[in-house]
Amino acid sequence: SAVISQKPSRDICQRGTSLTIQCQVDSQVTMMFWYRQQPGQSLTLIATANQGSEATYESGFVIDKFPISRPNLTFSTLTVSNMSPEDSSIYLCSVGSVAELFFGEGSRLTVL
Amino acid sequence: AQSVTQLDSHVSVSEGTPVLLRCNYSSSYSPSLFWYVQHPNKGLQLLLKYTSAATLVKGINGFEAEFKKSETSFHLTKPSAHMSDAAEYFCVVSDLVGGYNKLIFGAGTRLAVHP
Numbered sequence: 162s163a164v165i166s167q168k169p170s171r172d173i174c175q176r177g178t179s180l181t182i183q184c185q186v187d188s189q190v191t192m193m194f195w196y197r198q199q200p201g202q203s204l205t206l207i208a209t210a211n212q213g214s215e216a217t218y219e220s221g222f223v224i225d226k227f228p229i230s231r232p233n234l235t236f237s238t239l240t241v242s243n244m245s246p247e248d249s250s251i252y253l254c255s256v257g258s259v260a261e262l263f264f265g266e267g268s269r270l271t272v273l
Numbered sequence: 274a275q276s277v278t279q280l281d282s283h284v285s286v287s288e289g290t291p292v293l294l295r296c297n298y299s300s301s302y303s304p305s306l307f308w309y310v311q312h313p314n315k316g317l318q319l320l321l322k323y324t325s326a327a328t329l330v331k332g333i334n335g336f337e338a339e340f341k342k343s344e345t346s347f348h349l350t351k352p353s354a355h356m357s358d359a360a361e362y363f364c365v366v367s368d369l370v371g372g373y374n375k376l377i378f379g380a381g382t383r384l385a386v387h388p
Binding site: 165202203204205206253259260261262263264265266267 | 305309315317322374378379
């Protein structure tokens with residue numbers, strides 16, 4: 162198993178600003194995943210972050226809007242850039258494999 | 274591409290009564306299927322998974338699910354609901370995309386348990 166800590170747990174942001182979410186894992190992992198959960202909806206994969214390489218983004222998500230860093234095997238950040246109210250969501254960090262994923266508690270962002 | 278459909282967005286049961294959360298999948302091959310649970314303000318947790326072994330899968334907290342290929346279903350059940358079971362439940366299928374596996378989440382079913 163893995164213990165995942167995310168910061169911030171929640172935030173209220175102004176339109177047009179950017180916010181960086183941090184994800185810390187208690188063990189070294191190769192792949193980290195970032196998901197978005199919009200209000201009342203399911204989880205959608207934003208990107209996969211491998212240490213030492215560029216993140217791989219899913220269809221509909223771009224690096225300019227959601228830049229990701231992966232400086233080492235236990236840490237990653239996701240930035241939500243130039244936010245709009247449509248970005249109000251829970252953002253979840255995840256590690257593991259297709260056999261089992263472990264999730265952080267999420268970062269709940271509200272954009273006004 | 275694989276997909277999952279959770280047939281009920283909300284299910285409400287009384288404590289001590291059975292729970293049934295329905296999930297249908299579409300697949301061009303034998304899939305891996307999962308149920309995850311998300312308690313309020315908590316991260317998701319794996320309840321159980323099916324990976325082509327026994328069709329009846331037992332998970333944590335008394336939950337189980339049966340893989341029925343003829344019905345393309347993977348319904349989640351529990352004989353007796355507990356108040357602590359109130360949460361959001363996601364049916365998930367593994368899909369092979371671009372040469373690697375990724376998880377496709379259903380829309381979720383919110384389970385309410387009443388005294």
